[in-house]
Amino acid sequence: MNKLNLSYKAQRRLIIILFSSLPVGLLLLFSYVPLIKMLQYSFTDWNGISPEKTYEGMKNYLKVFTTPEYFSVFKVSLYYFFATFIQLGVALYFATLLTFKVRLANLWKGILFFPYLLNGVAIGFIFLYFYKGGGTLDTVLTFLGLEDQIHLWLGDRSINNISMAFTSIWRYMGFNFIIFLGAIQSISPEIYEAAEIDGANRWQQFRYIILPSIKQIVFLNIILGVSGSLSVFDIPYIMTGGSNGTKTFVIQTVDTAFKYHKLGLASAMAVILLIIVLVVTGIQRFLTRERESA
Known part of the structure; x- marks a missing residue:
């Protein structure tokens, strides 16, 4: 009986993880990753085209x-x-x-x-x-x-x-x-x-x-x-x-x-x-x- 209960709980957790992984993955990919990139770019002098990015510190904010x-x-x-x-x-x-x-x-x-x-x-x-x-x-x-x-x-x-x-x-x-x-x-x-x-x-x-x-x-x-x-x-x-x-x-x-x-x-x-x-x-x-x- 305990094995059945453990198996049911494990299956339930697996289903929750599988169903949650896609929306969480999309949220990370299209929201948090761009946010982190934006924070990184905000400290640089970059034209958006050239591969070179010059670190500027707080100059952009100032x-x-x-x-x-x-x-x-x-x-x-x-x-x-x-x-x-x-x-x-x-x-x-x-x-x-x-x-x-x-x-x-x-x-x-x-x-x-x-x-x-x-x-x-x-x-x-x-x-x-x-x-x-x-x-x-x-x-x-x-x-x-x-x-x-x-x-x-x-x-x-x-x-x-x-x-x-x-x-x-x-x-x-x-x-x-x-x-x-x-x-x-x-x-x-x-x-x-x-x-x-x-x-x-x-x-x-x-x-x-x-x-x-x-x-x-x-x-x-x-x-x-x-x-x-x-x-x-x-x-x-x-x-x-x-x-x-x-x-x-x-x-x-x-x-x-x-x-x-x-x-x-x-x-x-x-x-x-x-x-x-x-x-x-x-x-x-x-x-x-x-x-x-x-």
């Missing part, structure tokens, strides 16, 4: 922090940072609204989630035509008699990053919406019924039932949103190519690596971005734990 051209582009991320909270607020509003009885609720859920299913390149081209002169937005403003509000939406430095931040809101709101909706629907309906019997209105139900119940999901979405705002790439790259003051840190990193052939410097920029994202995530997790303990 260059990033001392050259405004490389680090000042982070200010563009602030537009996406503030847009993240608008995006989360709108997603939470619609998720709360569609939790209760609403006509055609499934249709509205599909409409709100649909943009997230679209490819980032497709969205970039859609809004490129939406914002262009004489395009959809200008036509709507003209129809409403607001011709004086028409701008160069992607050409005016005072508004182009705001325009693309709203594009980002439209694209990612569906993702946050569906996560919030799933979390809210996991709350027992009996709690809502008891609250209604006690005379609680919708706002009170949201404040005292929904929000406390999904606060972990709210903070998770905040972490994902803030991390994403620091690494925006596809929307500004497709719509403007990073020109006219719309270049993000990731676009600057890609240009440094593949346009100017400074792969060592670009690797250092990528490492700095990774560290910043990890620090922001750590701070948010610390604040979350502080709230829980309070």
Whole structure:
């Protein structure tokens, strides 16, 4: 009997190892090995083509922090940072609204989630035509008699990053919406019924039932949103190519690596971005734990 049990345990371990080896191997091959290589390249002066790599020490990191051209582009991320909270607020509003009885609720859920299913390149081209002169937005403003509000939406430095931040809101709101909706629907309906019997209105139900119940999901979405705002790439790259003051840190990193052939410097920029994202995530997790303990 003991032999059979040992044999069963051995077979179980073997099956677990075999099934785990492929995903773990792929994770190591495509995530951790490139990360280690990137760290190595960040200390070198390499153009990405020549087999020769010159060791530079910390020079690449010092260059990033001392050259405004490389680090000042982070200010563009602030537009996406503030847009993240608008995006989360709108997603939470619609998720709360569609939790209760609403006509055609499934249709509205599909409409709100649909943009997230679209490819980032497709969205970039859609809004490129939406914002262009004489395009959809200008036509709507003209129809409403607001011709004086028409701008160069992607050409005016005072508004182009705001325009693309709203594009980002439209694209990612569906993702946050569906996560919030799933979390809210996991709350027992009996709690809502008891609250209604006690005379609680919708706002009170949201404040005292929904929000406390999904606060972990709210903070998770905040972490994902803030991390994403620091690494925006596809929307500004497709719509403007990073020109006219719309270049993000990731676009600057890609240009440094593949346009100017400074792969060592670009690797250092990528490492700095990774560290910043990890620090922001750590701070948010610390604040979350502080709230829980309070």
